[in-house]
Amino acid sequence: DEAKECFRKSLALDRTNVNVSKDLSFLQIQTRELQGFVETRKLVLEQRPHTRANWVAYSAAQYLNGNYTAASDALEKGSEYTNSQEVDITGRIEDGELIMYHNQCLEKAGRIEEAIAHLESNKPKIMDKNGYKIKMAELHQLCGKSAEAKQMWYKLVKTQPDNYRFHCGLQTSILELSPELSAEMFRLTRLDLPSTALHLSASQLDILRQLYTKSNFESKVIKKIELTLYRGDEPEFPAVLDAYLRGNLTS
Secondary structure, three states: OHHHHHHHHHHHHOOOOHHHHHHHHHHHHHOOOHHHHHHHHHHHHHHOOOOHHHHHHHHHHHHHOOOHHHHHHHHHHHHHHHHHHOOOOOOOHHHHHHHHHHHHHHHHOOOHHHHHHHHHHOHHHOOOHHHHHHHHHHHHHHOOOHHHHHHHHHHHHHHOOOOHHHHHHHHHHHOOOOHHHHHHHHOOOOOOOHHHHOOOOHHHHHHHHHHHHHOOOOOHHHHHHHHOOOOOOOOOHHHHHHHHHHHOOOO
16 A cells, blocks of 8 residues: 555656656555546556557456446557557467457447457457357357357267366356356356256256257266256156266276
């Protein structure tokens, strides 16, 4: 806190000193003085608007303050200054990551349709192809396009049948959960799934049972997930449990 006060006094003497402004902003983010961080990064940006890093830092400051539209707008406006200086931005990892961050700003701001269009238009620049597919599946579900999302998640599960995140997305889409509930499910971690986190109706459980029974996924995880779809007092449960245990026994 004392160091920040010293930097503020220095800026009172010379507001154009970029190095002092940057040092102050570093202390502000470390101490979580988020509103001050926005103001200081804006001051740096005003002095050096042709540096992309300054636009990104200002956008991040707005993002941390929950101003997602402002964070997105900063990236868009910053591109007006920086794109003209780029020779070829396709194929650079950092540019792909910046696009994904920009997309997250749009998503957080509730601009889901715009986020989908943004990803599609920038697909060649995104190096993380798997991340692109996951985000596209999530966005389609978040805007109520469960049928399209289901196909995307199904393809992802076929590539990695042991990935619980993919199963979470697939269950979310096949159950046609609302965008609000889908967003909540996408925040689940580790081995949690809609089938374990939600109190599903008998019809919903039946939909999931048919999904995994008829699927051609080759994975022991599938059998484990199936166990979560039955209660101990159901007549089908012993057979499902028996099949799961025998599949994991070795002589």
